[in-house]
Amino acid sequence: MIILKNVTKTFGDTKALDNVSFEVEKGEFIFLTGPSGAGKTTIVRLILGEITPDQGKIIFQGHDIAKLKRKEIPDHRQKIGVVFQDFKVLPERTVSENVEVALAVIGADQKEWKERVKHVLKLVGLNKKGRLFPAQLSGGELQRVSLARALVVNPKLILADEPTGNLDWETADKLMELFEKINSEGKTVIVATHHQGIVGKLGKRVIELREGKIVGSGDKGGHKEKVKIKVEEV
Ligand SMILES: Nc1ncnc2c1ncn2[C@@H]1O[C@H](COP(=O)(O)OP(=O)(O)OP(=O)(O)O)[C@@H](O)[C@H]1O
Ligand SMILES: [Mg+2]
Incomplete structure (x- = not known):
């Protein structure tokens, strides 16, 4: 459903994303994790088409987001339900x-x-x-x-950026159960968070970022150790 291929995004002197590649299948639930400044929100904004990559591609349902015409952007955004930390109600x-x-x-x-x-x-x-x-x-x-x-x-997709940032633990857990329910009903879900506690509990696929690079990826559920993947250098 979504493919990031060798995506690099720089803001001034900061490489927010450095050659990031991953794929999310339709119906999947994944977490994007990593400390503050790792590049999570940058990925969210790229998927929304708010910003474009310097290098690489983001493909959403077969379309290169950077190549969408201005008038096609609202239609693209409509396919994505966004949830932010500060609710925006x-x-x-x-x-x-x-x-x-x-x-x-x-x-x-x-x-x-x-x-x-x-x-x-x-x-x-x-x-x-x-x-x-x-x-x-x-x-x-x-x-x-x-x-x-x-x-x-x-x-088609629920994209959440730190949705539990303003919630206590118990409420955060309940919200995550709700995301799980929505995912089980067929929506693809991507949750960006640095909240390790909620990530470990659900046993979903995790893409871990650090300083703009993928440093780990795998299924944390039931596994004590994170499955490391080798990030290919180009
Ligand atoms: N518009 C911008 N202008 C300048 N620098 C930016 C901009 N957006 C992001 N950055 C920088 O890119 C890096 C990645 O930022 P990003 O917001 O993606 O991190 P994050 O993983 O979402 O962090 P947090 O957990 O704090 O939300 C940071 O170093 C940040 O300062
Ligand atoms: Mg962020």
Whole structure:
């Protein structure tokens, strides 16, 4: 579904990504991990088409993202549901309205809104909170609103950048269970996080970055040791 091939991205003197290659299959759940500054958010932004690589390619569903025309970018973004650390909810709108905004943006038929919003709020366990305002919700609930908003447009991929950054451990665990459920229902999921605790628990594929390079990759679930891969030099 997504292929990064020899991707390099430099900002000024910083090599945010240095010859990074990996592939994510449709229906997979992967973690991008690594310490602050490792390049996780840069990968997220490249997949969204917000920035383009200096070298290498990012292929999403067979299309080279860097070659998309400006008018094709909104269509590309629509295929990706994004979840951020800071929730990005609109404070003056109710929970339901926050989710509806995503449908308005893609121009979905207004007759369908109610049903679709109800469906995703139920999926994330917020069916009783639709009329509340963000200030009346907990951090975990706010993050579930942002997940509902990401899901309502029926994206192929859920891309989350530090989704548990503002949550306590228990709430973070619950959110990850929700990502797992969404993945088991067929969505491809990529979670960028430096939160090692949640990564180890789920037993999903992990791509570990450090200073812009892949330093490890493998399935952590059930394995004590990380499977090291050799990063080929070009
Ligand atoms: N727009 C930018 N301008 C300059 N430098 C940047 C920019 N974006 C990223 N960088 C640099 O690229 C490197 C990788 O940044 P990135 O945000 O991808 O890291 P990260 O792994 O997401 O870190 P964190 O865990 O702190 O979110 C960092 O050294 C960062 O300072
Ligand atoms: Mg980041």
